[in-house]
Amino acid sequence: MTSIPRDRPGGPNPLRALGLDRLRRRTSMKWRAYPEDVLPLWVAEMDVPLAEPVVRAVTDALDLGDTGYSAGTGYAEALAAFASRRWGWDGLEVERTAIVPDVMLGVVEMLRLVTGPGDAVIVNPPVYPPFYQFVTHVDRRVTEAPLGADLRLDLEVLEAAFRRAVADGGRAAYLLCSPHNPTGTVHTAEELAAVAALAERYGVRVVADEIHAPVVAGGVRFVPYLSVPGAERGLALMSASKGWNLAGLKAALALAGPGAAADLARMPEEVGHGASHLGVIAHTAALRDGTGWLDALLAGLDANRRLLADQLAGRLPRIAHRPAEATYLAWLDCRALGLGDDPAEVFLRKGRVALSSGLPFGTGGDGRVRFNLxxxxxxVEEAVRRMAAATA
Known part of the structure; x- marks a missing residue:
């Protein structure tokens, strides 16, 4: 794969900046769900200080009292420039974007545009649990097309799922996780083009969740779904949330291919009012001015992936694990440890380390856990030490 271009890291590794005493003062979900003797490595929050350009932009807005309703296209323009510089993609047209409150709420709105109640939405388990929850809550039915044994898209299985989904004459959508959560798989341009061809053949509309796009390992290139041939009728959601740890500053962008512009134009105007103005300011600053900080983070994550692999090989060699190509998550197959379907429960109870149980990720999640790097x-070292002690 062609390496994704990186800027010169803008400072020291952010993952080394904060100690546990300071982190435990945080009031977010990661630090409040478990007692203080538990190491929380579950939900997708990062143990980092915010990038200085983000802090400056939000502080300046607060100083101005700029806390009203969001306006303008600055966020979309910043993302378009980032996509061009980072991924060599110049096809992100500001006119085919819309602000949404966050990626998953944007997914819901996109599914409402291209499917109806009772229609099928195809997902690739093991996959981010809210894919099941949000699809069900919007009165669509989930159809699984599991990843292959290599944790990549299985195009034959996907085609069979597409065929089943439209067999009754209804509409269908494919909710693509790209990069894939929890496995960290980065889909290739060839895989995505094959997806687009299948979607056109069966009339399935693709909605791509690309929230982890900025977080890729060294030597790996992220490919936006809307950049591949045949994806003109696709829809995608992007955000600076995962790359810069901005989940609490709500804002995301819905993107439409040329053939989906009319669909996006039908989205109710009030949907965009759910985004935070301060969130839009923060995400814009991250994309525009925070790439040096991001690259320092990515270097730290690369080092943590190597560290986790070494620690597992030394302390828990029966855990099957391949370092992820993207995200800051690791998918660990613990079945050989004999801990049952939910090893996360054992690691929490006996080791006082909180990992995400694999069970809510759907088919292929039993006996697995997701580890936040x-x-x-x-x-990271202490967590693996505790996990090993829990299995002794």
Whole structure:
């Protein structure tokens, strides 16, 4: 794969900047769900200080009292420039974007545009659990097309799922996780082009969740779904949330291919009012001015992926694991440890380390856990030590 271009890292590794004493003062979900003796490595929050350009932009807005309703296209323009510089993609047209409150709420709105109640939405388990929850809550039915044994898209299985989904004459959508959560798989241009061809053949509309797009390993290139041939009728959601740890500053962008512009134009105007103006300011600053900080983070994550692999090989060699190509998550197959379908429960109870249970990720999640790498190296080492002690 062609390497994704990176800027010169803008400072030291952010993952080394904060100690546990300071992190435990945070009031977000990661630090409040479990007692203080538990190491929380579950939900997708990072143990980092915010990038300085983001802090400056939000602080300046607060100083101005700029806390009203969001306006303008600055966020979309910043994302378009980032996509061009980072991924060599110049096809992100500001006119075919819309602000949404966050990626998953944007997914819901896109599904409402291209499917109806009772229609099928295809997903690739093991996959981000809200894919099941949000699809069900919007009165669509989930159809699984599991990843292959290599944790990549299985195009034959996907085609069979497409065929079943439209067999009754209804509409269908494919909710693509790209990069894939929890496996960290980065879909290739060839895989995505094959997806687009299948979608056109069966009349399935693709909605791509690309929230982890900025977070890729060294030597790996992210390919936006809307950049591949045949994806003109696709829809995608992007955000700076995962790359810069901005989940609490709500804002995301819905993107439409040329053939989906009319669909996006039908989205109710009030949907965009759910985004935070401060969120839009923060995400815009991250994309425009925070790439040096991002690259320092990516270097730290690369080091943590190597560290986790070494620690597992030394302490828990029966855990099957391949370092992810993207995200700051690791998908660990613990079945050989004999801990049952939910090893996360054992690691929490006996080791006092909180990981995400694999069970809510759907087919292929039993006996697995998701490990959040976005912590200091010392915390990663301590977590593996505790996991090993829990299995002794």
């Amino acid at each position: 976005a912590a200091s190296p010392e915390v």
